[in-house]
Amino acid sequence: MSHSGSHQVIEVLEPGLLTTVQDTGRYGYQRFGVPVSGAMDPFSLRAANVLAGNDQNSACLEMTVVGPRLRFLEDTLIAVTGADLAVSLDGERVHRWQAVHVAKGSVLTSDGMVDGMRAYLAVDGGIDVPQVMGSRSTYMTSRIGGLKGRPLKSGDVISMMPSDPSHRHDERALPEDLEPVHYGHSHVIRAIVGPQASAFTQGALETLFDSRYAVSNDSDRVGYRLEGPHLKHVAGADIISDGSPAGAIQVPADGMPIVLMADRGPTGGYAKIATVISTDLGRLAQARPGDTISFKQVSVAQANSALLEQEAILYSLDPELLSRAPEAVVRALQASDGAPSPALRETELPHLETRVAQATIEGQTVAVEIMIERD
Amino acid sequence: MFETPHISEAGDRALVVDLGDTIDPETNDRVRSLMLAVEGMDVPGISDLVPSYRSLLIAYDPTLTDHDKLVDIVTLADANLDAAQIDSPRVVTLPTLYGGERGPDLDYVAERAGISVAEVIDLHSCVDYRVYMIGFAPGFPYLGGLSEKLATPRLSTPRIRIPAGSVGIAEAQTGVYPSASPGGWQLIGRTPVPLFEPDRQPPSLVVAGDYIKFSAIGTEVEYKAIQAAVATGEYQLEVALVEPNAPDSVPAPARDDV
Numbered sequence: 249m250s251h252s253g254s255h256q257v258i259e260v261l262e263p264g265l266l267t268t269v270q271d272t273g274r275y276g277y278q279r280f281g282v283p284v285s286g287a288m289d290p291f292s293l294r295a296a297n298v299l300a301g302n303d304q305n306s307a308c309l310e311m312t313v314v315g316p317r318l319r320f321l322e323d324t325l326i327a328v329t330g331a332d333l334a335v336s337l338d339g340e341r342v343h344r345w346q347a348v349h350v351a352k353g354s355v356l357t358s359d360g361m362v363d364g365m366r367a368y369l370a371v372d373g374g375i376d377v378p379q380v381m382g383s384r385s386t387y388m389t390s391r392i393g394g395l396k397g398r399p400l401k402s403g404d405v406i407s408m409m410p411s412d413p414s415h416r417h418d419e420r421a422l423p424e425d426l427e428p429v430h431y432g433h434s435h436v437i438r439a440i441v442g443p444q445a446s447a448f449t450q451g452a453l454e455t456l457f458d459s460r461y462a463v464s465n466d467s468d469r470v471g472y473r474l475e476g477p478h479l480k481h482v483a484g485a486d487i488i489s490d491g492s493p494a495g496a497i498q499v500p501a502d503g504m505p506i507v508l509m510a511d512r513g514p515t516g517g518y519a520k521i522a523t524v525i526s527t528d529l530g531r532l533a534q535a536r537p538g539d540t541i542s543f544k545q546v547s548v549a550q551a552n553s554a555l556l557e558q559e560a561i562l563y564s565l566d567p568e569l570l571s572r573a574p575e576a577v578v579r580a581l582q583a584s585d586g587a588p589s590p591a592l593r594e595t596e597l598p599h600l601e602t603r604v605a606q607a608t609i610e611g612q613t614v615a616v617e618i619m620i621e622r623d
Numbered sequence: 624m625f626e627t628p629h630i631s632e633a634g635d636r637a638l639v640v641d642l643g644d645t646i647d648p649e650t651n652d653r654v655r656s657l658m659l660a661v662e663g664m665d666v667p668g669i670s671d672l673v674p675s676y677r678s679l680l681i682a683y684d685p686t687l688t689d690h691d692k693l694v695d696i697v698t699l700a701d702a703n704l705d706a707a708q709i710d711s712p713r714v715v716t717l718p719t720l721y722g723g724e725r726g727p728d729l730d731y732v733a734e735r736a737g738i739s740v741a742e743v744i745d746l747h748s749c750v751d752y753r754v755y756m757i758g759f760a761p762g763f764p765y766l767g768g769l770s771e772k773l774a775t776p777r778l779s780t781p782r783i784r785i786p787a788g789s790v791g792i793a794e795a796q797t798g799v800y801p802s803a804s805p806g807g808w809q810l811i812g813r814t815p816v817p818l819f820e821p822d823r824q825p826p827s828l829v830v831a832g833d834y835i836k837f838s839a840i841g842t843e844v845e846y847k848a849i850q851a852a853v854a855t856g857e858y859q860l861e862v863a864l865v866e867p868n869a870p871d872s873v874p875a876p877a878r879d880d881v
Contacts, residue, residue: 275682278673279658280819280827281757281801380821390761390802392821443631443639488646489758489765491673491680493637514673515758523634526685548690551635559686574686 253410254376256321260404264316264358269375269394270510271307274383278514284494285385285393288366288469288510289530291558292330292428296370298565299327299347299420301411306374307384309400311367315358316400322352324408325372327420331364331431331534346421364431364534373408387511388469426561428531434460434540437532439497439522440548444487447519448499452479456497456521457545461505465537469511472532474541478503479521489517495524497543507532525551527558556580624650628657628701630694635685636670640697643677646767650677651755653701655832656709660700666693674831675756676765714751714834716861717799717814719790720846721747721839726812732775732792744839746770747811751834752797762801762819762827766835769797781807788814790837799835801827812837815850816860828860 270293273286287293287310294304309316315333328335328344335342335358342348342356344367350356356369377384377394386394395404445453461476485501492498496508498518507524508516510533524532525546535541546554560581563573570578624643631639640657643650658674661681668688673680681693721744722729733740752766759765774795782805785791789800791808800806801818814837818828829835838861840846852858 275671277826278671278680278682279757279830280825281759281761281763282826284671381826390821392761440632440634443633488644488676488678489756490641490675490678491633491637491639493633493639493680493682495634495636513759515675515756520633523632523637525635527635548632548635552685552689555635555685574684576686 254407255373255410256405257324257371257373257408258406259319259321260316260400260402260406261319261355262317262402263400263404264311265314266312267316267400268310268386268388269307269377269400270310270385271383272305272385273510274381274385274387274393277381278491281514282381282390282392283387283511283513285387285469285510286383287368287385287530288533289330289368291527291530291562292366293368293370294562295345295422295565296327296329296368297374298562298569299329299345299422300325300370300372301347301420302370302372302374304562304569306370306409307377307394308371308375309369311358311369313365314360315367315369316356317358318356320350320352320354320356321405324350326350326356327370328367329370329422330367332362333364333367334359334362335367335369343421345427347419361536365536366533371408373411376407376409389511420565422561422565431531431534433536433538434542435531435535436542436544437528438525438546438551438554439495439528439543440525440546440551441522442520443493443496443523444519445521447481447483447485447487448521449480449482452481452499452521455479456505457543459542461541461543463535463537463539463541467537469509471509471512472507472535474505474507476504479505481519485518487517487519489515492516492520493523495526495529496520497522497524509533525554527551527554553580560584624653628697630697632690633680637680637682638690638693638697640679640681640701641677642679642701646676646755648753648767651753652832653704654679655712656704657697657701658831659709660704661697664696664700666696669693675758711864712832712834713829714836714863715829716836716838716863717790717816718840718846718849719748719812719814719837720843721790721812723843725843725846726790726810728775728778728791728809729811732773732809732811735775736772738772743773743811746773747797748837748839751836754829754831754833754835756831757827757829760801760804761821764798764818764829764835766797769795771795773797775809777807778809781805782810785810786813787817790814813846815846815853816858817853 270287273284297304297306380393391397455477459477461474464473466473479499497505498520500518559577563570629641633639642653654674668684671682733743750768752768754764756765775792777793785806787802789810790812791810793808
């Protein structure tokens with residue numbers, strides 16, 4: 249909208265349930281009370297960008313539960329990653345995790361959640377909205393960033409930044425064995441103890457890592473509220489307000505944990521028992537209300553290995569990107585003989601098994617997932 | 624205040640540096656100084672710094688740096704704070720129209736304190752309030768230094784919409800709403816000077832370590848004149864780099880449910 253080369257690419261026919269413009273977030277402004285915001289599942293957003301030939305921090309659409317209906321106003325290249333929201337182009341299902349050509353006039357639709365919560369749509373060039381405090385991410389509460397600080401609505405026209413044709417690689421795709429596994433309905437989420445573990449009883453730590461929690465209906469971009477066994481404080485839940493890191497598991501007086509997500513306030517006044525590792529925070533963002541969460545304790549070193557594995561996958565997608573990769577990522581790749589490890593994410597709880605069964609709902613046969621507890 | 628920083632892991636992308644376990648100006652000064660010192664070192668991989676009452680959160684990119692390296696840097700920076708060049712804090716004056724439509728709870732605050740409305744205004748505007756931190760909402764300052772006489776409980780039923788610039792009291796705290804929001808504070812006045820503007824650099828009028836002084840505006844006409852000057856960019860904000868006139872009293876810990 250602001251400079252030459254910007255061009256109108258998308259007309260919004262229907263906005264979907266909650267579709268916002270997001271990039272990798274707004275950093276450097278938390279000291280002024282401004283949340284980081286950005287993609288709830290940053291790996292999926294960055295992968296979508298790299299697949300579409302964009303800078304990995306470019307702005308994409310984050311589509312929640314039910315995606316939008318969009319008309320493309322010119323030929324372009326897109327990539328859809330993250331949740332499976334049954335996205336189709338002119339009625340034909342779009343393969344996720346790969347670059348896809350789109351012809352002018354095509355209509356993209358979403359038929360709803362098949363697996364996961366949040367999908368990302370990257371379009372060649374990246375979304376062109378003004379940068380606010382260094383980011384294009386939407387923070388809805390203060391109406392900052394994105395499209396006038398709000399979710400998409402019908403009639404919006406979205407422009408893209410000019411793109412570099414040499415970055416277009418139609419064949420770019422994430423190797424199938426590296427695609428994030430089926431998200432499912434039970435999630436093992438790794439967490440590091442602290443920063444205020446001493447505000448809790450030893451029993452509370454054991455409870456956190458031994459129990460299963462259910463994702464509450466009140467979960468949103470600010471926080472994932474969990475329901476399950478109480479976590480007991482030693483002397484109350486209140487602390488002198490301090491900084492809230494991404495993924496912090498804060499516990500108010502009612503003993504129910506809340507995992508702080510992308511739109512969390514920069515500071516908070518409740519004790520934080522543990523912090524979800526960055527590799528798994530995006531996975532948690534794919535959990536739906538009612539899903540089961542179990543926490544697994546890891547060290548910072550283990551979290552770093554997990555992160556480097558994930559980064560290696562991203563950087564391996566593009567030789568040009570790889571040439572600019574941080575040293576630590578290059579070293580991790582060399583250690584695995586140049587091939588990123590397929591053991592990307594742990595999937596199911598060890599004592600639960602997921603089976604797919606058929607069910608008939610309102611006359612339609614659909615595949616449903618059921619969980620069976622193993623003996 | 625702690626002799627040496629207490630540093631904790633806060634996940635794989637942040638660490639928390641605690642410098643004390645009380646709310647006091649000295650500890651908060653050290654937080655501010657440490658933040659500015661670390662910032663001045665231009666450490667690769669630090670993505671954000673979040674100062675609060677007695678603690679500094681350092682967010683980082685673990686592919687560019689690591690926890691142990693940052694612990695060394697913070698420890699070194701904290702040990703050499705005396706030698707570091709730190710700008711003096713600023714005292715920012717906010718012209719405020721007390722009472723009337725702009726401050727509907729002023730009479731109640733006076734009645735409850737058993738003093739006159741004029742005395743409430745005097746007590747509220749004679750102090751330089753320390754900005755301990757910014758949080759809760761963009762640009763919202765947590766202020767310390769309110770006279771104990773003015774401490775007033777929150778409204779039993781919060782208002783649905785409080786206009787931007789409203790100056791309020793909640794328990795032993797005073798503060799300013801930077802943007803319109805719901806809230807339960809007792810509103811005693813309003814300032815026409817915006818505390819937060821996304822397009823301003825920096826976007827927040829004040830930062831942790833600064834001081835805010837409220838100065839009473841006489842009339843609604845004067846309020847509107849300042850408002851008009853702000854809108855055209857002609858308003859000259861009063862900012863002093865002087866020793867603040869702040870009391871030594873320790874304010875009650877702030878809560879986030881504004």
